[in-house]
Amino acid sequence: MHIHLNPSSGVPIYRQITDEVKVAFLRGSIRPGDRMPSVRELAGNLGINPTTVVKAYDQLENESLIVRRQGQGAFVADGMQLIHPQALSNLMTQAARQMAIEGRRLGLSEIELLAFLQEELAKLRPRSKEKKK
Amino acid sequence: MHIHLNPSSGVPIYRQITDEVKVAFLRGSIRPGDRMPSVRELAGNLGINPTTVVKAYDQLENESLIVRRQGQGAFVADGMQLIHPQALSNLMTQAARQMAIEGRRLGLSEIELLAFLQEELAKLRPRSKEKKK
Amino acid sequence: MHIHLNPSSGVPIYRQITDEVKVAFLRGSIRPGDRMPSVRELAGNLGINPTTVVKAYDQLENESLIVRRQGQGAFVADGMQLIHPQALSNLMTQAARQMAIEGRRLGLSEIELLAFLQEELAKLRPRSKEKKK
Amino acid sequence: MHIHLNPSSGVPIYRQITDEVKVAFLRGSIRPGDRMPSVRELAGNLGINPTTVVKAYDQLENESLIVRRQGQGAFVADGMQLIHPQALSNLMTQAARQMAIEGRRLGLSEIELLAFLQEELAKLRPRSKEKKK
DNA sequence: GTGGTCTAGACCACT
DNA sequence: GTGGTCTAGACCACG
Numbered sequence: 001m002h003i004h005l006n007p008s009s010g011v012p013i014y015r016q017i018t019d020e021v022k023v024a025f026l027r028g029s030i031r032p033g034d035r036m037p038s039v040r041e042l043a044g045n046l047g048i049n050p051t052t053v054v055k056a057y058d059q060l061e062n063e064s065l066i067v068r069r070q071g072q073g074a075f076v077a078d079g080m081q082l083i084h085p086q087a088l089s090n091l092m093t094q095a096a097r098q099m100a101i102e103g104r105r106l107g108l109s110e111i112e113l114l115a116f117l118q119e120e121l122a123k124l125r126p127r128s129k130e131k132k133k
Numbered sequence: 134m135h136i137h138l139n140p141s142s143g144v145p146i147y148r149q150i151t152d153e154v155k156v157a158f159l160r161g162s163i164r165p166g167d168r169m170p171s172v173r174e175l176a177g178n179l180g181i182n183p184t185t186v187v188k189a190y191d192q193l194e195n196e197s198l199i200v201r202r203q204g205q206g207a208f209v210a211d212g213m214q215l216i217h218p219q220a221l222s223n224l225m226t227q228a229a230r231q232m233a234i235e236g237r238r239l240g241l242s243e244i245e246l247l248a249f250l251q252e253e254l255a256k257l258r259p260r261s262k263e264k265k266k
Numbered sequence: 267m268h269i270h271l272n273p274s275s276g277v278p279i280y281r282q283i284t285d286e287v288k289v290a291f292l293r294g295s296i297r298p299g300d301r302m303p304s305v306r307e308l309a310g311n312l313g314i315n316p317t318t319v320v321k322a323y324d325q326l327e328n329e330s331l332i333v334r335r336q337g338q339g340a341f342v343a344d345g346m347q348l349i350h351p352q353a354l355s356n357l358m359t360q361a362a363r364q365m366a367i368e369g370r371r372l373g374l375s376e377i378e379l380l381a382f383l384q385e386e387l388a389k390l391r392p393r394s395k396e397k398k399k
Numbered sequence: 400m401h402i403h404l405n406p407s408s409g410v411p412i413y414r415q416i417t418d419e420v421k422v423a424f425l426r427g428s429i430r431p432g433d434r435m436p437s438v439r440e441l442a443g444n445l446g447i448n449p450t451t452v453v454k455a456y457d458q459l460e461n462e463s464l465i466v467r468r469q470g471q472g473a474f475v476a477d478g479m480q481l482i483h484p485q486a487l488s489n490l491m492t493q494a495a496r497q498m499a500i501e502g503r504r505l506g507l508s509e510i511e512l513l514a515f516l517q518e519e520l521a522k523l524r525p526r527s528k529e530k531k532k
Numbered sequence: 533g534t535g536g537t538c539t540a541g542a543c544c545a546c547t
Numbered sequence: 548g549t550g551g552t553c554t555a556g557a558c559c560a561c562g
Binding site: 304305306320323334335336337338339340 | 548549550551552
C-alpha cells in the first residue's frame, strides 16, 4: 500500500491517511485480512508523528474498516468491503457540494462553474511527455 | 444590501460576509459612499456574534473596500471600484482548485469530477414552479 | 454536569468521561442543545490533559451525541436522545459478559457466580450512617 | 490437560493459559511431577505465538507452580498443591469486583446488576438437547 | 516488536 | 475565549 501525503493541501494528515487507505482498498491494493503497516512503521515512512497515525487508525477502526489486535498489529476488516466506489462518491460529493454552494453564493451560472472546474483540472494535468515516476 | 449566511457550508462566517459585500457591489446594490450597516445591526440581523462582523469589516477595511469614520460608521470606499467581475473569478478559481485537487487525490477522472459537480448543482437548482424570491 | 473520575479503576480516562456524559443525560442533568463544558475547562476541573478531553469529545461526536462549533464550543446533540436506559444496559452487558465468561472458564456454577457478585457489591456498599458528601 | 482459549473474551492469552493450568490441577487432570506440554507443542496446538506460552510458563514458574529442567521440559511442581479451591475464589473475586465497580460507576442498583449477570449466564447456558462434550 | 493511553506544549483558525 | 491539529516523548500491556 502506497500512501502519499500532500502537506500543503490543507487537508489534515490523519484525514489524508484514512482516505488513501480507502482508495487503496478500492484499487485492490489491500484486502480484508491483510496486515496494515504498524503505527510506527507508517509514521516513519511518512515522516510524521506516530500519534497522528494512531488518530487515523482510530478513525478507521471506528468505521469498522480495520481491527487492531494487541501486540500483533492492525488488520483490514471485513467491513472494508462495505467501501464501494460509492464511498469515494461520498468523499467527492462533499467537495463538489462545497464548490456548488460557493458558486451559487456568488451568483454564477452552472456552465460558468463547470468551466472553472475544467480549467483547474487542466492545470493539474500532467504534461504528456513526462515519464511516470 | 442583502446578506444571507449558510452556516452549514463550512465557509467561515466572516468570509461569507466579506464575499457577499463584494458581490453586492458587483450587482450594484451598494456604491462608494454608501453607509454600511453597523456592526451591531448586522450582527443582530444575522444572529451572529458581533465580533465576527468586526472581523469581516476589519478585513474589508484592510483591502480598502470600506472606510470607518469614528462615531459615524463604516462606508463603502472608492477602492471598491477596483473590484472587477474578475474578482468573482478569483473566488471561484480557489473553490474549483480545491475540488480539482481533492478529486485528483482520490484518483478520479476529469469526467467523473465534472459529473459530481453537475449533480450537486442539480440538487441546488430551485424547483421549477417556485417563484424566485 | 458533574463528572467524577476514578483514576485507579483501570478504565481509560476518556472512556470514563464518555460514559459519565451518557449517564448525565440519562439523569436529565444535560439536554440536547446544552453547551458542554469547554475542553480546557473540563480538563482543568478534572486535573487532566486537555487532549484527553478532546479524545473523549471526539468519541462522543463520532457517536453523534455532541456537535462542535468552531469558536463556540461543544453542544449536546439531538442524537443524545437515542441514548435510552438501554444504552446503559449495553455498557453493563459488556461487563457482565466478562464476568460470566470468566466464571464459566473456571467451571463455577451460576449460583456461585451470583454469590461472588453479591459479596463484592456488599463491600462497595456505603456505610449506613455516613453522611452524603 | 485440555486448554481452550477464547480469543474474543478480552482476557489476555497468557492469563487464560495460567488460569487453565490451575483449573486443570484442581480438577485432577494434572499432578505434581507430570510433564507439561512443551512450549512449541502447546503454542502449535493453540495456534498462538510461542513467546506467549513462554510468558505463561514464566509466570507459573514464578509462582513455583511448575519447574523447568534444562533440556527436559517443564514439570508440575509440588507448589501446585498450594492451589486450593480458594484460588478459584480469588480469580472470581477479581472479576466480580470489576463488574461491581463498573455497575456502581454507572449508578445502577444491586438488583439490576445481578439481573445483568443472570442474563449473561443464561446466554452462555448450553442448549438443553446438546450433549455435554 | 505491537497497540493503548496520557502528558505537555505548540500553532492555527474561528467567534 | 473556542475547537482542530500536530509534535515529542513517556509508560504500560500484550505477543
